[in-house]
Amino acid sequence: MEFSIKNTSAAKELSDCIIVGVYESHQLSVAAQAIDLASNGFISKVIERGDMDGKLEATLLLHDVPGLICERVQLVGLGKAEDFTEKQYCKAVKASVKALEKSGASHVTSFLAELPVKALGIRRKVAYLTEATLDATYKFDAIKRKEVKSAPKKAITQLTIHVELSSEKQQAEAGLSDAQALAAGVSLAKDLGNLPPNVCTPTYLATQALLLAKTYNFKVEVLEREALQKLGMGSFLGVSQGSEEPPKFIVMHYLKGKKQQKPVVLVGKGITFDTGGISLKPGSEMDEMKYDMCGAASVLGTFKAIAAMDLPLNVIGVIPTCENMPDGRAVRPGDVLTSMSGLTIEVLNTDAEGRLILCDALTYAERFEPSAVVDIATLTGACVIALGHHATGLFSNNDALAQELLQAGETALDRAWHMPMWDDYQPLLDSNFADMANIGGRAAGSITAACFLSRFAKKYHWAHLDIAGTAWKSGKEKGGTGRPVPLLTEFLVARANQSNS
Numbered sequence: 001m002e003f004s005i006k007n008t009s010a011a012k013e014l015s016d017c018i019i020v021g022v023y024e025s026h027q028l029s030v031a032a033q034a035i036d037l038a039s040n041g042f043i044s045k046v047i048e049r050g051d052m053d054g055k056l057e058a059t060l061l062l063h064d065v066p067g068l069i070c071e072r073v074q075l076v077g078l079g080k081a082e083d084f085t086e087k088q089y090c091k092a093v094k095a096s097v098k099a100l101e102k103s104g105a106s107h108v109t110s111f112l113a114e115l116p117v118k119a120l121g122i123r124r125k126v127a128y129l130t131e132a133t134l135d136a137t138y139k140f141d142a143i144k145r146k147e148v149k150s151a152p153k154k155a156i157t158q159l160t161i162h163v164e165l166s167s168e169k170q171q172a173e174a175g176l177s178d179a180q181a182l183a184a185g186v187s188l189a190k191d192l193g194n195l196p197p198n199v200c201t202p203t204y205l206a207t208q209a210l211l212l213a214k215t216y217n218f219k220v221e222v223l224e225r226e227a228l229q230k231l232g233m234g235s236f237l238g239v240s241q242g243s244e245e246p247p248k249f250i251v252m253h254y255l256k257g258k259k260q261q262k263p264v265v266l267v268g269k270g271i272t273f274d275t276g277g278i279s280l281k282p283g284s285e286m287d288e289m290k291y292d293m294c295g296a297a298s299v300l301g302t303f304k305a306i307a308a309m310d311l312p313l314n315v316i317g318v319i320p321t322c323e324n325m326p327d328g329r330a331v332r333p334g335d336v337l338t339s340m341s342g343l344t345i346e347v348l349n350t351d352a353e354g355r356l357i358l359c360d361a362l363t364y365a366e367r368f369e370p371s372a373v374v375d376i377a378t379l380t381g382a383c384v385i386a387l388g389h390h391a392t393g394l395f396s397n398n399d400a401l402a403q404e405l406l407q408a409g410e411t412a413l414d415r416a417w418h419m420p421m422w423d424d425y426q427p428l429l430d431s432n433f434a435d436m437a438n439i440g441g442r443a444a445g446s447i448t449a450a451c452f453l454s455r456f457a458k459k460y461h462w463a464h465l466d467i468a469g470t471a472w473k474s475g476k477e478k479g480g481t482g483r484p485v486p487l488l489t490e491f492l493v494a495r496a497n498q499s500n501s
Contacts, residue, residue: 001137002158003130003180005173006109007166011038015160016105017061017072019096021115022047023081024054031111031162032075038067043075055079056088057095061103072105078115086128086413089117093132101137102154109160113172122168123175126161128413130179131186131486133159138187140194140479178309182489185305186482192297193472193480197273197290202248202321205270205296209250209319212300216254216307223249233320233360235339239353240322242277242330249361250296252303252317256310261499262371263314264492267361269354269377270296270321277324277350278332285474292354294471294480295376296321301485306492313496316368320357324350336434340364341456346434354379355452356438362456372401372461374491375453376484377468382445384469392416392484393466395450401461405491412486416465425451 010018010031021029026047028036036043042065046052052060056079065073076096079088093112100108110133113125120128137156163172192200192208206222213220228237228249240247250270255263271292275281281289296319303317331337335347337356340363345356354377365373383393392409394416396402402418409416428440428448436455440448450464470483 001134001156003176004158004160005126005163005169005176006160007163007169010034010111010162011068013109014069015107015109016070017074017100017103017108018070019074019076019108019110019112021078021092021112022052022054022075023078025081026054027081029078029111030114030164035065035068035073039065040067042066053077057091059095059099061099072103074100076112084115084117086117086120089115089125090128090132090413093129094136097133097136097156100156104154106156107158107160108156109162111162113161114164121171122163123171123178126172126175127179129161130176131183134179134183135186138190140191142191143196143199181308182305182486184308185301185489186485188304189294189297189301189482189485190480192300193291193294195290200290200293201245201272202270202323203246205272205293205300205319205321206248206250208300209252212304212307213252218255218307219253221251223251231340231364232338233340235337235345236320236322236357236360238331238335238337238347239324239356242327243323243325245272245323247320247322250317250319250321254303254307254315254317256312257314257496257499261314263316263368264495265316265318265365265368265370265373266299266302266488267318267358267365267373267375268296268299269293269358269375269379270319271324271354271357272321274324274351274353275326277330277353278326279349279351280326281351288472288474291472291480292378293321294378294467297480298376298467298471298483298485298488301482302488302492305485305489309493311492311496312500313492315492316365316370318361318365320361322357324353339456343436343455344434346431346437348437349439352439352449355449358453359456362453362462366459370460372463373457374405374463374465374488376465376488378471379466380446380449380468383466386419386446387417387469389469389473390415392470392487393446394418394463395421395447395466396463397421397454397457398461398463401463404494405463405465405487408491408494409484409487412490414484414486416484416487419447419450421447421450421454
């Protein structure tokens with residue numbers, strides 16, 4: 001989709017369709033008022049008849065409105081003016097775009113960026129509008145049979161974003177650029193998650209990292225099994241030993257900050273398919289376990305976003321990736337693995353494998369002397385029970401780092417919730433035969449998983465994002481969400497701004 005910024009009159013706009021807003025009180029947005037005036041009260045009459053109530057996300061497509069040059073006018077409900085926040089704004093944008101999906105309007109002009117949204121400036125409003133539009137129009141059809149070439153395509157190909165003042169255009173262009181970079185990263189994360197597991201293997205993820213590095217000129221290393229054995233990554237290799245697919249340990253070096261600046265390290269769980277291993281999962285919905293690599297996908301997506309932004313920051317990406325399969329060589333309940341740190345782990349449940357690959361990656365991260373380490377993982381079903389599908393679970397050994405991530409989530413509309421990780425929970429991981437067990441029982445499952453990881457992150461400020469409830473959707477809308485790429489990108493942008501201020 002092509003985007004452009006324009007400052008023009010709604011009544012004189014020449015495009016296939018223009019989008020304007022109506023509040024629940026029947027108050028018209030500024031652009032809607034201009035159209036109403038040019039059409040001799042046509043919009044007001046439509047509203048008075050009850051065809052548009054202004055409720056949030058309601059839409060009405062009007063054709064051949066008198067006094068206008070454009071072919072169509074899309075009215076979108078904004079809800080109550082006093083409740084119109086960033087969230088409602090994005091919902092209205094998405095609703096307006098989705099309603100035009102099969103309308104035949106390919107060149108569309110949106111006047112929604114003129115709407116007052118709290119204290120938001122035009123840069124952020126244009127960014128939100130662009131992100132919401134690209135999210136609403138995302139489609140994954142890379143592996144579907146190609147459509148007949150002669151079939152007509154009904155989709156928006158050009159979106160012009162109207163700004164009220166010509167002096168706002170520069171800031172609006174900056175917002176558009178920000179959003180396109182972020183959306184590219186979100187789209188990559190979605191694509192990787194949505195690919196079938198026979199395509200998106202550990203080798204495929206490594207290839208994507210190498211392609212990304214080549215495109216944006218940063219360094220990537222891919223460590224193979226022999227190198228991992230020399231490093232002593234017995235925990236990671238233990239998980240991978242039941243699969244025919246070779247494990248890969250991907251390390252990305254994006255070093256665009258000051259030379260002396262300590263890097264932020266992002267660690268992404270990359271289980272490209274999780275059967276549960278010998279502790280086999282139930283067959284129902286097991287197909288969704290292709291999404292168990294969404295932590296890795298979010299790291300790759302974030303790297304694409306910050307590289308497209310040319311963000312002046314030092315960031316390292318670490319992705320341990322393999323499959324968890326129930327082969328005759330697979331790790332068994334009762335086995336004891338020796339991690340890279342030297343700590344031994346009794347495997348009580350082979351389906352608690354994410355923490356087993358992440359612990360070695362967290363130990364590996366020590367060599368970078370990081371300013372902070374954030375790991376991202378579809379780690380526990382318990383987190384879904386605790387928080388549902390709205391908030392990502394956030395655990396940390398440093399409150400200041402946790403607050404940075406929480407604020408980034410609020411700004412990016414990709415929210416997280418700070419969960420407890422008190423020492424009281426640590427004894428639940430006690431083992432009679434090793435330094436620790438890999439599970440702590442059913443109670444507080446997401447917390448004991450975080451406690452397990454915390455034992456390998458004592459040498460730096462660390463946070464853990466459990467995205468099991470937010471990385472993908474099930475049911476009719478099944479598919480990757482791209483979260484938490486917006487949160488991570490906003491976190492890194494804020495860090496870059498702080499470092500260079």
